[in-house]
Amino acid sequence: MRSSTTARRAATAALALSLTVLTAACGNAGALKAPAPAPPRTTAPSAPAAPAAASAPEKVRDAFAGLQATLGESCTPGNCAYFLGRVHDELHRMDRAMKADPKGPGHFPEPIAAIAKLDGELGGDSAFENLKKHQSTLISTRDEINTWMQDHPDDYR
Template identity: 50%
Template sequence: MLVRTTARDGIRRSTAAARGLRATAVALLAAAALASCTQGGPQDAAPATAAPSAAPADNTDDTDQAEPAASEAAEEPALSAEPAPEAVRDAFATLQATLGDTCTPGAGDCAYFLGRVTRELTELDEAMRADPKGPGHFKQPLADMKALFTKLGTDRSTPRLEKHFSAIVGTRDGINTWMQDHPDDYR
């Protein structure tokens, strides 16, 4: 019985050591990947890869905590200071997806459609204002959206949106026409 218990303890210790080494390797790989994605050059990457410390091989509590911490660090996206240039393209694509849709004001089928078009216009407005080309490049569509948003005000209820159905759909269609004349902004 003593031999079996001693053998089990040895297996447990070697399993814990392997888990500790695996956790350390995962932490180092995650740190290296994160450093290569977020650092400006090779001189900045060296301190970031040296930061993780090895977990003690015989302490399973630290090992269990190291694996989730390493996976959380690897999953965390790096935030950039300025928006990606494709933000306008993506926002325009979602607005374009509404081109084949419509509704009948007063019939009760407009709540989703008008809410969606208004939301897509709002997101396109934000993307155009944040685009590296600057709001001056998108002068006409931004002016059209500003006029619409002024007309709508803060009340975005279904009756209010249905009242301005023509203005909402007209703004969407006008922006689509403008964007078709500026393919470099969405391709």
């Protein structure tokens, strides 16, 4: 019992000595104080600021990563509605990113035209039944854009 008490006292003394040496080396001897408490709030909290990312357009590479993530999926009985909806959403995410890109939409003519053609066939209807009806066009548009992007690596790296 006596040896554990002695060991604790020695450890405490060593810690105190280390802190003293550390603060003296930093030129702040005796400056180890608890931080001052925050002043009491006298006004109502302001509305949180909008995140900076919300105002900046999404980068093409990030949108392309989302589109590529659909390549390993397929329309199975349990997830067909989810899958087709996701492919549709990711294509439009790409469309928005390409149109907002600093290089301008003219840099991405083929993918933007492919999405416009798809939209024409869908007639503005993104319901599962319509996506299912146009499934082959939806998937071929995704694959066409994937191939185009693979040929333009400077746009997604």
